[in-house]
Amino acid sequence: MAKPEGPTIGVKLFVDKEKKKVLFAESDKEFVDVIFSFLTMPLGTIVRLLDKQSQMGCLDQLYNSVEDLNLEYFQTSACKAMLLKPLNAASGHCCRLKINVDGSVPRVVYVCKDTSCSALSDNAFSSFPGTVCKCGKVMESIGQCPKYDGGTETAAASCSEDGVFVKGCLKFIVTDDLQVAPASTSLMMSVFEKFGVLDPAVLEQQVLQFSSEKITCLLKRLLTSKQPLTDHYFEAPVPQDDASLEALVQNLNPKQENEGQEMPGNLKIRVLQTKDDSALLYAEVGVDFVDSLFSLLSIPLGSAIKLYGQCSAKGCLGNVYRSIDGSVQEFVREECQSLLLDPKLPPFFGCCASKILQVDELAPRELTIKACFVCFKSLGFSGCSLCHGYYNSNYVFVKCGNMVKSIKLCEANPKQKGGCEKGEVYVSRKANFLVTDDLRVLPLSLASTVKIVSDSKIQTSNLVVKEITLTKSKVMELQRAVLLLSRNILSSVLLHPKKNKKLHHYHRMY
Numbered sequence: 279m280a281k282p283e284g285p286t287i288g289v290k291l292f293v294d295k296e297k298k299k300v301l302f303a304e305s306d307k308e309f310v311d312v313i314f315s316f317l318t319m320p321l322g323t324i325v326r327l328l329d330k331q332s333q334m335g336c337l338d339q340l341y342n343s344v345e346d347l348n349l350e351y352f353q354t355s356a357c358k359a360m361l362l363k364p365l366n367a368a369s370g371h372c373c374r375l376k377i378n379v380d381g382s383v384p385r386v387v388y389v390c391k392d393t394s395c396s397a398l399s400d401n402a403f404s405s406f407p408g409t410v411c412k413c414g415k416v417m418e419s420i421g422q423c424p425k426y427d428g429g430t431e432t433a434a435a436s437c438s439e440d441g442v443f444v445k446g447c448l449k450f451i452v453t454d455d456l457q458v459a460p461a462s463t464s465l466m467m468s469v470f471e472k473f474g475v476l477d478p479a480v481l482e483q484q485v486l487q488f489s490s491e492k493i494t495c496l497l498k499r500l501l502t503s504k505q506p507l508t509d510h511y512f513e514a515p516v517p518q519d520d521a522s523l524e525a526l527v528q529n530l531n532p533k534q535e536n537e538g539q540e541m542p543g544n545l546k547i548r549v550l551q552t553k554d555d556s557a558l559l560y561a562e563v564g565v566d567f568v569d570s571l572f573s574l575l576s577i578p579l580g581s582a583i584k585l586y587g588q589c590s591a592k593g594c595l596g597n598v599y600r601s602i603d604g605s606v607q608e609f610v611r612e613e614c615q616s617l618l619l620d621p622k623l624p625p626f627f628g629c630c631a632s633k634i635l636q637v638d639e640l641a642p643r644e645l646t647i648k649a650c651f652v653c654f655k656s657l658g659f660s661g662c663s664l665c666h667g668y669y670n671s672n673y674v675f676v677k678c679g680n681m682v683k684s685i686k687l688c689e690a691n692p693k694q695k696g697g698c699e700k701g702e703v704y705v706s707r708k709a710n711f712l713v714t715d716d717l718r719v720l721p722l723s724l725a726s727t728v729k730i731v732s733d734s735k736i737q738t739s740n741l742v743v744k745e746i747t748l749t750k751s752k753v754m755e756l757q758r759a760v761l762l763l764s765r766n767i768l769s770s771v772l773l774h775p776k777k778n779k780k781l782h783h784y785h786r787m788y
């Protein structure tokens with residue numbers, strides 16, 4: 279039997295075949311909704327969807343580091359899952375998209391299955407495997423929560439003429455560099471003028487069908503090209519990550535409201551560098567520094583663009599963001615504007631990076647179960663009715679003696695273990711780490727340090743260890759470099775703060 283094909287979204291492209299250029303696309307709200315939904319996606323989700331070839335700075339590298347680190351280096355095993363498969367706080371909206379390339383909806387519910395658990399009265403559940411109950415046992419899956427299937431929501435949305443994020447039934451124009459606006463003649467004319475189209479009759483109109491797979495390819499184009507529609511249509515090869523340092527841009531210094539303000543707990547790191555500041559081999563760091571890097575994976579794309587103006591050195595997703603804030607604003611549903619321009623984090627995803635980026639987190643979720651907790655633990659969602667079982671018509675409960683037949687489950691902090699930690703950081707406090715200049719994060723071991731020093735071919739007499747205290751604005755500079763640079767991140771920010779504009783002066787030493 280042939281595999282059933284998934285949904286597709288038709289988009290009409292206006293192509294100048296002679297100049298090999300797509301001028302713009304005309305689309306319905308479904309396509310615009312999908313493009314907008316990228317802003318709600320956590321950076322780690324994008325890295326995962328693009329198979330660690332996102333070319334967003336060195337996030338691919340960071341993602342690899344999280345994957346390669348043993349579970350013992352995280353507070354709980356849930357922490358690793360949260361970084362590798364972060365949740366989208368807007369998943370309730372995204373599951374109504376015609377094509378949702380990130381299928382991770384928080385459906386599976388985990389509870390401590392011990393029916394005589396010492397923390398029974400907490401009524402705790404989690405959305406992540408590996409969450410630890412207060413009694414010390416690891417929570418296990420109790421199945422999928424029917425409420426998150428999204429079936430009823432889909433029906434409700436299709437009755438309305440509004441889209442998921444945009445409203446009304448109008449057509450949109452999407453330019454080759456992803457500026458989005460309601461379709462209008464004046465806008466079309468200005469595009470014609472800009473690209474020297476004297477006779478629109480030379481333009482060919484082509485309708486492309488975007489499947490889920492093609493949308494994912496398009497996402498990659500949006501991160502790596504300034505003309506993603508042209509490159510998609512003419513199937514241009516995706517540029518290799520050339521890591522051209524010139525791409526690192528004029529203003530590596532973000533808005534500095536807290537100039538010089540030291541991080542809570544003084545983020546001190548030690549770097550091994552050359553005495554003449556020409557190269558940095560690695561930094562020896564503690565948990566807070568590693569956490570500030572790793573937790574970037576849980577940050578929504580829109581939040582990164584909001585603070586830093588862009589999320590990759592080459593792409594054009596910043597234009598999507600600015601369109602929502604400008605040309606297309608009045609056609610974005612009011613309640614969705616902050617969802618896209620100022621996305622929030624799911625419960626318990628608050629972290630070092632989100633504090634710096636000022637991304638708020640949603641309150642923990644609650645789930646109402648029509649059964650007592652003991653029955654729910656042993657019977658799951660489908661067995662809830664058995665908690666209400668009767669014997670004859672005497673209203674004597676035989677299946678379950680508990681009188682409380684409906685409970686609110688409260689979401690537990692997946693980062694917390696035994697209640698001693700505050701449950702903010704992902705990484706275990708018991709370890710020290712080594713971070714290479716290209717942002718490979720490893721547990722600190724003498725074997726790795728010796729290898730890096732010997733690979734560098736720099737004489738040890740030219741090397742020196744320096745201690746650096748990172749201020750908040752330095753950490754912000756680092757974050758921005760993580761998004762834009764794929765190499766030499768630490769040295770660019772820590773050794774050459776004044777020379778950022780001419781980073782190509784700096785040659786790789788190893």
Ligand SMILES: [Zn+2]
Pocket residue numbers: 390391392395396397398411412413414415
């Ligand atoms: Zn328990």
Ligand SMILES: [Zn+2]
Pocket residue numbers: 649650651652653654665666677678679680
């Ligand atoms: Zn019961």
